[in-house]
Amino acid sequence: KPTVWVLTGGIHATQPVSVEPEIELSHWSARKLPDGDVHLVGWNMRSGARRVSNTVKTFDAASARVTTSTGRRYFLRGAPGSDPDAEYVWNGWRHINHIEAWEDVTDSVWTQIEAARSFRD
Numbered sequence: 466k467p468t469v470w471v472l473t474g475g476i477h478a479t480q481p482v483s484v485e486p487e488i489e490l491s492h493w494s495a496r497k498l499p500d501g502d503v504h505l506v507g508w509n510m511r512s513g514a515r516r517v518s519n520t521v522k523t524f525d526a527a528s529a530r531v532t533t534s535t536g537r538r539y540f541l542r543g544a545p546g547s548d549p550d551a552e553y554v555w556n557g558w559r560h561i562n563h564i565e566a567w568e569d570v571t572d573s574v575w576t577q578i579e580a581a582r583s584f585r586d
Contacts, residue, residue: 476557479516487538488516492548494571495521496555498564505531505539506555508548515551517558524574526581541578545571 479485493507505518519533529541559567 476554476561479514482535482537485512485537487540489540489542490516491542492546492551493541494545494547494551494569495574497568497570499566503570504558505533505541506551507541508551510542515548515554517555524577526574526577527584529578541574545575 489510490505490507491510493505495503495505497503503521505521506516508515518531518539519535519537521531522534523532524530531539531541533539559565
């Protein structure tokens with residue numbers, strides 16, 4: 466699957482991890498593909514770009530931090546949500562990668578984050 470895609474005047478590849486190693490993601494959701502890969506969809510709070518992440522490799526619920534297969538770190542900010550432009554990017558990414566089936570696993574991710582927070586408090 467190609468690297469991350471964003472919407473800023475169209476769908477295209479993003480900056481390499483060396484240029485943008487961390488992203489704060491709001492209006493986020495998590496999508497699981499039939500092969501088990503999970504991707505984040507959301508809004509990059511710094512650049513305003515909407516994006517689909519590479520495959521999630523690690524997830525730390527206590528810090529709401531995700532690391533992808535490229536080593537990029539995503540910090541999930543706030544409660545999950547949706548964004549029409551992020552959905553546009555997700556649908557474009559799915560088309561480019563010939564993905565027809567997927568499952569929304571956002572609730573599971575959010576439940577883990579909330580449980581970790583209540584354990585900390």
